[in-house]
Every structure is written in C-alpha cells, then in structure tokens.
Amino acid sequence: MHMRALQRARAAASPGAAGAAVRLSRREMLAGGIGAGALVALPDISLAGRAAARSARAAGSAGSAGSGSRYVLLYGTPEATSFPGGSVASALSPASRARSLPAARPVATQLTSAPVASADQSSVALVTVDAVPSGAQVTLTVVDAASAAISKQGSLTITGIADGTSILPTPVFAPGTATIAVVLAITEPAGQRLARKADPATGGTRVIRPVTWTSRHALAYFNSDSGEFTGPFHLGNAPALALTTAAANSFDLFLWTTREPQPAQARPQSPPLPWVSVFPLGSGQARASVPSPAPWPASEPVVTLATGDAARLVNGRAVQVSSAQTGEVTQTAIAPLGVTRAKPSAVTMESRPDGTVFMTKPGIGRAVVADPADSFRVTAQVDYPAPAAPGGAPASKAVLSPAGDTLYVLGGAKTGGISAYDVATGKLAGSYSHGRQYFGLYQLPSGTLLTLSPGNPRLEFFSPGLSLLGTAATNLHVSAVF
C-alpha cells in the first residue's frame, strides 16, 4: 500500500501534474548581493486541505494559510539545472487526494548565512549583505513561520571598510524579548603582492596575487517590534578568527571568539584558547570576559539553559556551561557519547521545554536526554543503527517527539526508511521503508514528519505513526528545514 501511495505521489509530482511551477527568480524574492543560499516556503502537508482551500480563495497572498497553518521553510542551494516541470512542485496527499498542495513559493535568495529559528520556532531570521557605496549594508529579515510572510525588516550599514571585505552575520534570538543580536565577523583584505607558487598541474610555477585577510567582530541588535537596529559596536579584537559561537538568554549575549594564531617565533608554542564574553543585550561592552577551554568556536551546538547559562556541546562528547553571572566555564562529559570510530560524527543538541537537553550522535547511532539541573545526568538513551550518511547535511537525522516519549530516526544504512523508538524502553516501536535512503528528518510543529532525499521528490511527509502522507518536489538541494 505504501508503495502504491508513493507511486501515486511520484506521478503527481511529475511534470504538469502538480501545483504551479515556481522558479527561483531573484526579482520576486528577498535578495541580497553577496550570498548563496535560498529559502523556499512550502505548506505543511498535514494542513494541505485547509491551506489549499484558503489558498484558492486568497490567490497566493502571503497569509493565505491562515491561523493554525504552518509553512515549512526549506534552506538550500538551487540546482544548476531546473527540475523538469518546474523548480518546486507539490504532490497529492493520500489524506486529501482531491486537492493538491498550494505551490511552494520562494522567500529569499543570496543569503549570506544560514537562517536561524527562534526558540519557539515561530520566526526565522535571515540576513543578507549588499555592497553599497559607503560600505556594506546588512539587512535582517524576520519571517513569520505561520504565514511565511516578512514580519519585520531592517538594515544597518558597516562603513569604513576596504573593498572586498567579507561580512559573515550570525543572528541570535534572545528568548522572551524582541531583540535579535547579530554577530558580525568582518574580514578585510590587505597586503596583496605578487608571489610565485608551484603549480601541481604543470609542474612549473605560477604567479599569484595572494591576499592576506584580517578578521574582527562587531555586534548589532535588531528590535523585531520596531524594526530598528542598534549598533554596530566594534569589538576591536583584530586579528581574530571569523568563526564564533553565540547564544543569548533574555538579558545577555554569550560570545565565544578566538585570537588568530600567529607564527611562532620559537617552537613549540601552545595554541590560543577561545574566550567567552558576556554582553548585556544592546551593549558592545562585555560585562565579563574569561578564557574558555578548547575547542575553538566552529558551529558547535549551543543552547541557553533554564538557568540562563549557555551550554555548548564540544568535541562530540562534553558540554561546556558558561555561567550567566560570570561567564566562567565548567565542563561535563556525556559518557554515552564518548565513543570513537574511524569516521568523525557530527552531533546535535536541542533544549526542551522541560529544561532537559536532547543530544544525538548519528555516526555512533545514539541519542540521549540529559538533565542540566542534575549535572547533565543522562535520563534516557536510545541506540539505533547508524544511517547511511550520518555526517552529511542536513544535520537532523533523529528527532524527539514533543512529549519526549518517541524518538524518530533515519533507518539504518542497510534498510533505509525511518524508524520510531520508545524512549522509555529504548526498543524499536515501528518502522517504514520501501528501500529508499533518506538523509534528513524533521518533525514539524503539526507533528508531521518530513524526510529529505537526494532526488525528486525530495520531500516525503509521514504521520507520527509512520504512514506516508505524500511527497513534494523542489529544485533546492536542501541543507536545513525550519
């Protein structure tokens, strides 16, 4: 039955069968000048009937899905060649076969950094950077996830920078406030000179014009009520590494940075340690700044705890907690994650409404729930077969149900599909597979499960009971879902 449903869905996704074709055209999208990623909005298939009906009446207005509806925001890179029959197409849902989904629609392109969702998943912040005569214009846009409409937008200009400067913005929601902090890594080119470099292709040498880059950071704060920016506040920390890690509570921004190492005058010389600084929201002046244990900040998972402290999951096996009062860091090993394999495994960490944190390490096939209030004691552990591509994008390979009682994971490398585990017992509770390997798994606020595949239809929707609801196609290589 599932195979037939899938075949029907695939047929529906074929050229001409599904909703209106949507191409990623820059003109009709929020667009910036210096970026690559794109964002597309697609209605949650479990709401397809209602959304389709409203969509028909509202003829594609931004808020057509109405209250209670929710868009799925897909972030990724458009295919170089278009998907036959349209870039984005929706498929019939077995639950509402008479109606097709409203077509997905583009939201943004040329994003300079990946979108960031608010803690309650109600909003997504996007940042674009454009070159302007006076410098670089940084534009932050808040998208309402329910309607996929822009709810607020504002810009600030970074002046006094060299031509060709790279700006990497990182938005950080401050929970319970209207503030979105933006960490700006400003990397300027300098010192271009002629040099010679061996050319491995020819065995000779080639003349190059190497550029030396120097990074520093600035902070800005966006008020999502007023649409106004405060800042930028330049931290004067050059030469630093551009990569940072940041988190915020309702009062403070935590920022991990690292000084750029310089050539040793005499070896051996120890590597620099990162620092964590605590900035009151709205300020460019740290009220605390202390050394942090390694590693250097590099996209590791970070959450804000119920205490207001910030926790980052480091080295795939330990949590470092930075105190909300002093910034000082304590480290706790998460023993079940301390498993070594030949292949490194990415990890994820999410905070849960009950104050616990959920951590997964797909490369070793393990998920745990830990209690920060009890020294990160592991309160639940589920082991599962490692999926086919545990290290590839998107990072989400396993999700915990809102009630915390069911773990959904991608099926193992040999079986594919998806599986559900009872968290209380750690036992397999159900599975679905028609042999297809998925590479990403999300649970939408409606409870619907969404899987990602390399080829179209890239999106498949499942009920919490693992029944296939339908499929959709997109011309995005999806690297994250919001």
Next chain:
Amino acid sequence: MAGYDTAGPIHDTYVSARDEFGRDPAFWIRYFSPSPAADIFADDAVAESAGAWASGGPYVGCVSAPYQSRLSGSAAEGLADAQTYAASMLAAWNAVAQLKLPSNNQLWCYLDQEYSTSLSQSYWDAWANYIADYNFANLRTYPLYPALYCDPLSPFPNCSILAAAGGVTIPASVWSSEPEPCGSLASVPFYDADECSSVSRSKAGSHLWQFGEQDACGFSANVDLDVGNVITANYCFRVVSDP
C-alpha cells in the same frame, strides 16, 4: 603506499591497526578545525605526532569537515571556515618543532564533503582561494593547496563545482570515497578511485582513494584505509623525529 584516516587518537589506534592489518601505514590523515574530532590534534599535537612517528608512518595529512550545511552556503562562510582551517594547521606546526612542511612545499588541504552535502560555487571559491593564498608561518612560500574529499558520482553538487573552478581554486587533488572494495594494508586493491572527470569537466584528479571504511568493511580498528596514485606522504606534514 596505503595509510589511514581516523577520528581516533593515533597513539591509541596504531597498535590495533597494525595487529589487524599487519603493516605500518605510509601516512595518517587527521582532522583539523573546523571539524568534529579536530580536538585530538589541537589538544595534544605532540602526542599525535609522536603516535605517527611510533606507528612507522610519520606523515600527517590534513582534512577538515566543517558543519556540512555550510558547504552549500556563501563565500563569507567558505572564507571563515578556511581561515580557521589554516589557523589550526599553523597552530599544530607551532606546537610541534618536529613537524615540518612537505619537502616539495605542497601540503594538500582536504575539505570533507560528506555524501548528502551540497557544495556551492561561492563557498568553494572563497574557501579554496583562502587556502591557496595563505602565507603559512610568514614563509611566503604559500604551501597550502585546496583539495576535496567527496563521492564524485553522488547526485549532490561537487565535481560540477570543481569544473567551474579556475586558477588556484582548481583542487590539487580529489580524495574519492568510492568505490569501496575494502581489502587491507597488506592487500591493497588495484587503484580504481571514482573520478570527477567521468561526470564533469573537472580537471581535478582523484589522487587519493578511501577504499575501505571501518563500518562498511567491518574493521575492528578505528581506521579507514586509503591509498594514493601518487606518493601521498609527499603532500603531508612530516614528523622528522620523535617529538
């Protein structure tokens, strides 16, 4: 000449690998920040270098596996990741006096693109340019060369991106993860790495081949097996004496 890549510490791994495969490796490929498992070399580069020396394969190649969704991102993300990669290699060199650059002055710096990750042109161009332009240790020899670990035949963009690369952003090497016939260091399969040239106009050759992965091949030791169609050790850091 075959070697290992591993996310485990060399000094904890080489004995079990020697017991399983009966040979010393010719080289080790290690993870550098931004990457999972980068802490191993970063936290104790001396112990890692000593492990490589003791293993009989005193050559350390470099790979970095940034947060994978960033690889489909912007130039700013590529530049930032490359900056940290170059800095982490410099930090390792700073920390171990016995760690030397390759004698041919060509250190291949692999970017790890896992299966199901898409690579964008913006990211690659900025990443590769930074690596190629990096004035390592102020030597003015520019010894870093961009390279890519990937599955050339995967449906996700990689070789098509390399095909559009030019100048110093053309990778010095592709490290292919496929096919995977397994084998061992004592019984290395005939070199047959998948090539980007079979799916795109990329000029980059697969000079390194991961022919056996631990999980797929059922190895006990925490290593994957690799072999080059060139002398891979020539493009790695050299550990010239016991640290």
